[in-house]
Amino acid sequence: MQKSYKNNIINDELEINSNKCRNILSEAKRCLNCATKPCSLKCPLDIDIPSFISAIKEQKFFDAYNRICEKSPFPAICSKICPQNKQCESGCVRKNKGSSVQISKLESFVASIYDNLGVKENNKPTKIISAKIKKVAVIGSGPAGLSCAYYLKKYGHAVSIFEKLAKVGGMLNYGIPESRLSKDILKNEIKKIQKMGVSIYTNVNVGSDVYLYDLIKIKGFDAIFLSLGTWKARRLDIYGEDSRNVVNFVDFLISYHKGKSVLDKKSINNIAVVGGGSVAIDVARLALTLKNVKNVYLIYRRSINEMLASENEITVAKSEGVKFQMLTNVKKIVTNSVGTISKILCSKNELTNKLDSSKRFSFKEIIKSDFEINVDAVITCVGSAASEFPVQDPYFKMIYDKNGKIQTNEKSQCTNVPEIFFGGDMILGPSTAAAAMAHGKKVAENINNYLNTT
Ligand code: SF4
Numbered sequence: 001m002q003k004s005y006k007n008n009i010i011n012d013e014l015e016i017n018s019n020k021c022r023n024i025l026s027e028a029k030r031c032l033n034c035a036t037k038p039c040s041l042k043c044p045l046d047i048d049i050p051s052f053i054s055a056i057k058e059q060k061f062f063d064a065y066n067r068i069c070e071k072s073p074f075p076a077i078c079s080k081i082c083p084q085n086k087q088c089e090s091g092c093v094r095k096n097k098g099s100s101v102q103i104s105k106l107e108s109f110v111a112s113i114y115d116n117l118g119v120k121e122n123n124k125p126t127k128i129i130s131a132k133i134k135k136v137a138v139i140g141s142g143p144a145g146l147s148c149a150y151y152l153k154k155y156g157h158a159v160s161i162f163e164k165l166a167k168v169g170g171m172l173n174y175g176i177p178e179s180r181l182s183k184d185i186l187k188n189e190i191k192k193i194q195k196m197g198v199s200i201y202t203n204v205n206v207g208s209d210v211y212l213y214d215l216i217k218i219k220g221f222d223a224i225f226l227s228l229g230t231w232k233a234r235r236l237d238i239y240g241e242d243s244r245n246v247v248n249f250v251d252f253l254i255s256y257h258k259g260k261s262v263l264d265k266k267s268i269n270n271i272a273v274v275g276g277g278s279v280a281i282d283v284a285r286l287a288l289t290l291k292n293v294k295n296v297y298l299i300y301r302r303s304i305n306e307m308l309a310s311e312n313e314i315t316v317a318k319s320e321g322v323k324f325q326m327l328t329n330v331k332k333i334v335t336n337s338v339g340t341i342s343k344i345l346c347s348k349n350e351l352t353n354k355l356d357s358s359k360r361f362s363f364k365e366i367i368k369s370d371f372e373i374n375v376d377a378v379i380t381c382v383g384s385a386a387s388e389f390p391v392q393d394p395y396f397k398m399i400y401d402k403n404g405k406i407q408t409n410e411k412s413q414c415t416n417v418p419e420i421f422f423g424g425d426m427i428l429g430p431s432t433a434a435a436a437m438a439h440g441k442k443v444a445e446n447i448n449n450y451l452n453t454t
Contacts (some may be wrong), residue, residue, distance in 0.1 A: 024109045025274040028056040034093055043093035044434040045072045045441075048089055049103055049439045055389045056106055068107060073150035074189045076115060077143075077172065078182045079108035081309045082434050083278065113366045115188050131207040133157060134222035136452040137215050142170025143433040144424040145227035146190070147440030148447070149198045155448045156285055159198045162219075170229050172433065174254050177282045180313075186279060213395035216352045216419055222454065223447050226406070227424035227440065230384040236274060240333025241380070245341050249275070249283050249381040256286055257425060268376040269294045274330050275381030276300035283381050284322045297373055301349055306360040324375070327351070328364055333378055343372045396420070412446045421447055 039049040047325055055064035068075045082088075091099030132155050138145045141163040149159045149430040167173045168190050172181065193198060204210060215221045228258040232250030235241060247262045255262045263271075268291055275282040276298075284298045298317070300307060304326050307314065318324065325346075332345040348369035355361040399407045399416045406415050406422045413421045423443045424436065 020109075021444065024056065025059070026095050028053050028106055030094060031057075032141060038091040038093060039088040039101070040091075043071075043088045044432060045073045045078070045438045050216075052110070053101070053103075053106060056110065061110055061113045068110065068321075068433045071191075071439070071441075072434070073147045074110035074143075076185045077181060077189055078141055078434055078437070079104050079111055080185060081172075081176060083276075083308070083375075085310050085312070086308075087434070089433075096243060108230060108328055115185075116287055121338060131345065132452055132454075134454075135220055136160075136447060136451075137162060137219075137224045139224060140164075140170065140227035140229060140424055141168040141200065141202075141435040143172060144440035144443070145170070145225065146193065146426045147437035148225050148423075148444045150193050151441050151444035152197070152353075152447060153193065153196045153198050157327045157448070157451065160202045160414045161198060162206050162210075163200065163202045166202055168200055169285070170200060174257050175250075175279060175282075177253075177286050179285065179316075180278075180282060183252055191447070195214070198273055206391065210395045211395060212417075212420060220283065222419065222451055224246060224420045225420045225443055226353075226420065228422075229424060233380065234383045236330060236380050236382060238330060238332055239342070242334055243335050244339055245377040247377070247379055247380055250381050250384060251395050252283060253279075253286075257430060261290065263377050267294065267340075268292060269433060270297070270373075270375045271377045272297045272299055272330070272340065272373060272375045273379045273381055274299045275383075276302060276306065277381070277383075280381040281309045281313045281317045281322070283379055285317055285320055287379060288321055296321070296414060297321060297323045297325050298343075299330055299346070300329050301327065301329050301375075302360065302363050303327055327363065330378075331370070334372075341376055341378065344378065345370060345372055347371070357371065367443075411425045411442050412450070414446065414450065419449070421450075 028327050031050060033050045037048070037050055040046060043049065048071070052064045052067040055061070056065055067077065072078055082104065084115060086153065088103045089095070089100040091163070092103070094100050120315055133159045136152050138149045138152075138159060138161045141161050145161060149161050152159045161168070165174070168417070169186050173183075190200070206215070211222060215224060231250055233250045235248075240246065245263055245268065251262050260289050268290070271287045272285060273280055274297060275283075280298060284296050287293060287296045304314065304324065321406060327349045329347045330344050331347055333341060334343045334345060336342050348366045348371070349363040350366050351361040353363050396417045398420070401407050408415050408422045413423045415422050421443055423439055
């Protein structure tokens with residue numbers, strides 16, 4: 001009864017914004033409620049998309065929100081940063097005869113209704129599922145860690161997150177610019193899990209400030225999830241890469257979000273950003289906002305169709321003035337006698353008709369196609385890898401694999417220390433936020449299973 005009363009309140013509120021509501025309802029009505037759920041099949045979180053859209057059609061917006069939350073802990077975040085055109089919307093059958101249902105718009109609307117009119121009861125765990133209530137520490141507050149904490153709390157466990165940086169969210173906070181994910185949305189989602197009862201401690205470096213051993217043996221945690229991100233940027237491995245004003249995207253973004261700059265701002269007018277993903281676009285757009293910067297070139301070795309960034313991201317970046325230099329290979333960073341960058345030496349590529357392991361057309365260099373672009377700085381954005389394992393523990397002897405990663409059981413994500421689970425981007429590799437959240441949810445299930453057997 002209470003739920004429908006709340007839904008009525010929301011409907012009353014929406015009367016005020018009836019235009020927006022009408023647009024959303026008409027978009028929802030385009031959904032055919034396909035029994036095979038091709039959209040859900042493309043969603044890393046396996047959200048029951050037709051079901052939440054059906055709730056929207058009935059104007060039951062909290063129901064819609066709760067249906068999303070069965071699989072996705074943070075709808076507001078996903079609706080803003082998921083590449084929907086490559087995930088759920090790419091599976092929509094409506095796409096075959098026109099345009100796909102705008103699932104991201106519907107999800108974003110439902111999430112904003114919740115955030116604006118959120119009901120306290122919805123912030124609490126819906127029910128305690130776990131037979132035993134235990135204490136769990138989550139190390140790292142990126143999407144996998146936050147998601148794991150959310151679902152562990154839903155099971156009813158006492159959950160604490162330990163984050164080594166000053167702000168919560170990992171790459172959600174430090175890696176994604178305000179234009180794509182507003183800090184308010186992130187703060188609201190973090191508040192949501194704090195209201196559920198999850199404790200969050202920042203500036204705590206597990207491995208130096210506190211040992212895993214202490215957490216288990218002294219603080220009494222029954223299980224630990226090590227959810228560590230991939231903060232080590234990959235290199236281009238070309239001549240000149242170690243020059244001043246050549247920076248990687250991790251350093252650039254972290255310093256940018258701290259209000260500092262790793263680049264020498266005074267002398268930089270032209271910047272090359274090398275990469276083709278959403279983060280490269282974010283970096284290029286941010287670079288364009290730096291003082292004195294006149295030109296930002298986004299340099300990618302394949303064509304625009306192979307870019308991992310979404311169509312919308314590309315369109316926005318172009319409209320803001322980012323210059324797209326596609327099918328271009330950066331071969332060398334050229335500096336003058338005092339080590340200042342003057343230009344980059346590039347060559348043109350062409351696509352072959354063969355697909356590579358990423359299922360995109362591979363490319364090859366066109367002979368004698370060298371050319372130069374005058375730039376004063378280069379930001380590399382060609383992916384990230386696991387940094388060296390930062391949690392050293394003198395008491396727990398963890399077993400490492402040949403790549404230096406902690407060995408885990410593939411199914412349970414459990415390490416050789418039964419209480420410690422290991423995951424996040426260090427296991428997944430750099431992934432989308434939705435894939436990391438799905439992983440965090442799975443680890444929460446595994447930890448809950450473990451806790452119920454101890
Ligand atoms: Fe609706 Fe498209 Fe999903 Fe079919 S594929 S259920 S039309 S969103």
